[in-house]
Amino acid sequence: MIIDLPSTTTSQVNKKLVELRETGGAVALGRVLTLVVVTGDGTEVEKAIQAANDASREHPCRVIVVASGARQAAPRLDAQIRIGGDAGASEVIVLRLYGPLADEGAGSVVPLLLPDAPVVAWWPTNAPEVPSKDPIGALSHRRITDAANEADPIAALQKRLQSYADGDTDLAWTRLxxxxxxxxxxxxxxxxxxxxxxxxxxxxxxxxxxxxxxxxxxxxxxxxxxxxxxxxxxxxxxxxxxxxxxxxxxxxxxxxxxxxxxxxxxxxxxxxxxxxxxxxxxxxxxxxxxxxxxxxxxxxxxxxxxxxxxxxxxxx
The missing domain is CATH 3.30.360 (Dihydrodipicolinate Reductase; domain 2)
Incomplete structure (x- = not known):
């Protein structure tokens, strides 16, 4: 099931989640962590969601996708909630941020984090210079990057070396x-x-x-x-x-x-x-x-x- 919430707020998203939990039996009690996926608003969004859905079958979690749209647009938050067959063993919340909100991903994520559960941040492409000091990275217990998807993968590794903090990892390492x-x-x-x-x-x-x-x-x-x-x-x-x-x-x-x-x-x-x-x-x-x-x-x-x-x- 996919529910679209155009021009909404995080409080309305939370309200809808509670409604779905009460009426449809979609519960968060079995979720072991919150996975925050930070990406652009392009084709990579669906690829990242599919990978997160597949991973959630072993690690049931709440997946929050932060997709930054055009910064020249008027400030707007479009949300989408996916549950059931469209969300693997998780519940997926897609947040599309436009205008000045495109730089406020952390503020949009905090109200939707599962209480008392670890937070993992994943940048499928274009990771920040210092993941641990990024607003979303600072919220996270683990920070996953992927140097292979950067414009210059080898230079990206050097950045990982200079910026490493406990909790950092990279999928180029996991492939080994x-x-x-x-x-x-x-x-x-x-x-x-x-x-x-x-x-x-x-x-x-x-x-x-x-x-x-x-x-x-x-x-x-x-x-x-x-x-x-x-x-x-x-x-x-x-x-x-x-x-x-x-x-x-x-x-x-x-x-x-x-x-x-x-x-x-x-x-x-x-x-x-x-x-x-x-x-x-x-x-x-x-x-x-x-x-x-x-x-x-x-x-x-x-x-x-x-x-x-x-x-x-x-x-x-």
Whole structure:
């Protein structure tokens, strides 16, 4: 069910929610958090709502979508409430803010937050310079960004490094879960030798490739080279060099990788590029700070890029 409330106020939206709860049995008692999605008023709104709906099937929540419209328009708040089949296992409130209200998202969100429930903010595109100091980010226990959807993904990662605060995370990091698990499990098999260096190859604009290199640099404390691939997509390969032979994962097509390591037959492993809904679902499983992500951001300054041969020779 979709209810449109044009030219409304947050108090009228709240009143309508209470009415729906009393007459239609739509309750908020089972909601575990409030997910605030901050986006523009374009096609990305429906994509973000669909991803949030899919994630809500594991994490029942109230989804509040703040969509900023034209700032030159007269001040107006158009709201939409979605429940039932149009809202997954959640209730979705879409707030479209126009004119001066476009910069007042936090003020519109506060009256609609679930009481005594954690708040998670998600920027599918165009995250603020410092998410923790953004008005909506300041309300949130967790702040989810996505560097891959920024105009300059690699520069966006550097901003994440400079602005990091407890509770920050990025979906470019979440997309690495399968890669990190595969590399860690490979290192658990004999021969148990230290890694001497590593190389990570991927598309030039792939923030996940940078983060994988940063993770290896931070935790292995060895030289890590980051190599650009002319096509991608995303991460193409990761190589861990050891005296007896390398551990390699090569994924040229973005779907299936081949794991090669000494003393073991080559194995084909599933490494499909993860959907946004899967990454969002994973991030909603935790509300505490992600110390590994923080350390990985710190490792970004340790990696050697393929256009810095002199620095690489110094560190070898």
């Amino acid at each position: 879960t399968s890669w990190r698990a595969m590399l860690a499990s490979a290192m658990d098999l004999p021969p148990h030798e230290p890694v001497t260096s590593a190389t990570v190859t991927g598309a030039a604009d792939s923030p996940s490739t940078d983060l994988l290199a940063g993770w290896l640099a931070s935790y292995l404390q060895v030289p890590v080279r980051r190599v650009d691939h002319p096509r991608g997509p995303g991460i193409v390969s990761a190589v861990l060099e050891r005296p007896s032979g390398n551990v390699e994962i090569v994924r040229p097509d973005g779907k299936v990788g081949v794991l090669t390591q000494p003393g073991q037959p080559d194995r084909r492993v599933s490494l499909h590029r993860r959907e946004v809904r899967d990454c969002l679902t994973e991030e909603l499983r935790r509300l505490d700070p992600d110390e590994i992500y923080e350390a990985t951001l710190g490792g970004l300054d340790k990696i050697v890029r393929d256009d810095e041969p002199e620095q690489q020779e110094d560190e070898s």
